[in-house]
Amino acid sequence: MAKPTPSQTVGPFFARELLWGDGDKVLFPGQGDRITLTGRVFDGAGAPIFDALFETWQADAAGKIPSGGDGARPYGYGRVSTDTDGRYAIETVMPGSFRGPGSETYAPQISVTIFARGLLKAVQTRVFLAPLEAIKDDPLARAISDPDRLRTLIAARDPGDPKIYRWDVRLRGAGEAVFIEL
Template structure:
């Protein structure tokens, strides 16, 4: 008799089967920096088999610009850490035409999730009033703000629980 199939909904294959060597490199220019973080589950445990995807405009707010991919993909390591090398994105318009603060869209795929969850990374030193960020309660906005680090920014993702990252229905 064969054993039972594991009850994982998505599987532990994202972090190693869907990545490629330069996937974490969105940009390597002189203005590039590391955006790093850790993924935590609802119990506060590290998620060592998640997949992080990022999408952003270049520094001038242009998507799909020659020489700029705008897309990054990185699996988490054994300590739940992920990192992409990128540049500060430019201001882009919201659907209503108002400017949005520089941000990076982030998708998280992980065990236990039936579908990806989507969030945004904002940078605390942005000066543009953002319609999405300002619509959130003040105590929830901080879950979307990256913190400065020695070589870029830190942005942890908490899938559930205390200080859960804000996720968006898309």
């Protein structure tokens, strides 16, 4: 087995190089309920992380894993940078639930990878677009025994606008999000 190439930080100078035009609008071949996932990314002192690269990958509205693209961009993938307030926003469709190879059921979720200066390796996780009681059988939810930790991965539906899901990410310290390794 060859050794994998080590990870290094994305550094502070990526935005112009890596961002896509309309990278905040996730494309799919079919229709679905359009939603926005938005929130802020914070460091261990509670300061906003203004230079993170925030990427998302998800199933379509029917729970199908996307393949192909619209000619200009791949389906199912979002890519933005956080702004000076640490804020990101991704406009996408509400993902359906889907099954794994062992017929386990994955709750509606979006896979998230965050790169930033000071992150020598990306952090990866999955954010749930369903309330706690609806995700109990999800493989990741089952792997997290502490409900307070699990709550760090649940996006809250905005009471004033049901199309908006709010999810803040703390990289370190109190309220630190659960990050995963495969």
